[in-house]
Amino acid sequence: xxxxxxxxYPCFIDMLALCTGMxxxxxxxxxxxxxxxxxxxxxxxxxxxxxxSMFENLRVMVIEDMIYLIHIKWLAxxxxxxxxxxxxxxxxxxxxxxxxxxxxxxxxxxxxxLVSVQKWFSLIFPVDRMNSDPLPSHRIDSMSSGKSxxxxxxxxxxxxxxxxxxxMQETEITIPTLNGWLLGYPIVYLFSKEHISDxxxxxxxxxxxxxxxxxxxxxxxxxxxxEGRNEPxxxxxxxxxxxxxxxxxxxxxxxxxxxxxxxxxxxxL
Numbered sequence: 001x002x003x004x005x006x007x008x009y010p011c012f013i014d015m016l017a018l019c020t021g022m023x024x025x026x027x028x029x030x031x032x033x034x035x036x037x038x039x040x041x042x043x044x045x046x047x048x049x050x051x052x053s054m055f056e057n058l059r060v061m062v063i064e065d066m067i068y069l070i071h072i073k074w075l076a077x078x079x080x081x082x083x084x085x086x087x088x089x090x091x092x093x094x095x096x097x098x099x100x101x102x103x104x105x106x107x108x109x110x111x112x113x114l115v116s117v118q119k120w121f122s123l124i125f126p127v128d129r130m131n132s133d134p135l136p137s138h139r140i141d142s143m144s145s146g147k148s149x150x151x152x153x154x155x156x157x158x159x160x161x162x163x164x165x166x167x168m169q170e171t172e173i174t175i176p177t178l179n180g181w182l183l184g185y186p187i188v189y190l191f192s193k194e195h196i197s198d199x200x201x202x203x204x205x206x207x208x209x210x211x212x213x214x215x216x217x218x219x220x221x222x223x224x225x226x227e228g229r230n231e232p233x234x235x236x237x238x239x240x241x242x243x244x245x246x247x248x249x250x251x252x253x254x255x256x257x258x259x260x261x262x263x264x265x266x267x268x269l
Contacts, residue, residue: 014069017215019054020248022241024074025182028067038067042160045069062163066175068182070162076125082118082181088236089181091190092224094199098206099221102190110192113173114181120167176269185218186237187225189269200269208262213241214252219262228259 014026028041041060048055061068081087091102091111105111168178172192176199180188191199207222211234225231229238238257245255 013215015058016251018058018069018071018074020251021071021074022215022244022248022252023071023184024078025061025068025070025184027179027183028069034062034065034067038062038161041067041069045160060161062161062165063178064165064168064175066179072125075121076127078184079118079121079125080127083115083122087184087240088186088233089188090186090233091188092221094189094191094202095195097198097202098223099202101224108190110172110177110190113171114177114188114190117167117171117173117178118181121164124162124164174269180218183218184216186233187218187220196269200267203269204267205264207264210260210262212258212260213238214245214255216241222261229257 014023017023018026028037038060045055045058045060049058057071057073059070059072061070078087082089089105091105091108093100093102093108102108102111105115168175172194174191174193174196176189177191180190189199189203203221208219209222209225209228210219211217211225211229225234228234234257238255242255245252249255
């Protein structure tokens with residue numbers, strides 16, 4: 001019996017988003033639990049790469065108990081654009097009640113820690129080497145600190161799996177904040193590990209706007225998005241999505257942003 005490939009896998013729409021460049025990262029929250037899910041995805045990816053070159057830049061990425069599928073080339077470009085401020089990124093500070101919009105990372109120590117994590121990612125996914133070497137051992141010598149840890153990380157990776165759990169060590173960044181950036185949301189929920197309960201309460205007691213554009217959906221506190229799709233950051237986001245869509249519009253059809261409202265409800269972060 002032939003083993004199923006990604007084209008027959010339930011996450012086909014997500015895989016299409018990766019391969020066409022609409023998204024650099026997708027979070028896998030279906031199909032099982034770790035480590036079985038990790039092993040299954042790696043196995044399916046390996047078989048799929050043998051069948052088609054369209055999957056050659058895909059990898060399974062693990063960060064703590066989260067698992068992702070990534071396109072190493074698109075992720076490298078995304079990390080570079082984030083550090084070069086080409087991709088606008090705003091923060092909703094959930095430690096505040098009501099949540100406060102932060103427009104510059106320098107306004108928050110937690111946001112600055114995220115910038116440090118982004119720089120760490122740039123060492124793992126350098127744009128200039130993605131076509132030949134997704135794990136840049138040649139870049140290690142440029143690091144004055146943490147060299148041995150990065151070197152150990154590089155040497156431990158398989159051809160299908162990249163484990164970046166260490167990026168969360170010794171940082172106050174939470175997984176939801178990291179996910180907000182990795183998944184390309186224009187508004188990232190920002191809170192430290194010490195304020196998880198505050199963030200859950202502050203978000204659960206607020207009405208939300210739910211935004212959806214093709215393969216991306218995200219929420220923003222209602223009070224921080226009163227203009228809906230007419231918010232300046234929303235217009236910038238749809239413009240960036242349209243630039244990607246132009247490269248593959250024959251695959252996706254029309255592009256538009258849907259906005260709906262959600263009353264306060266229990267939130268799990």
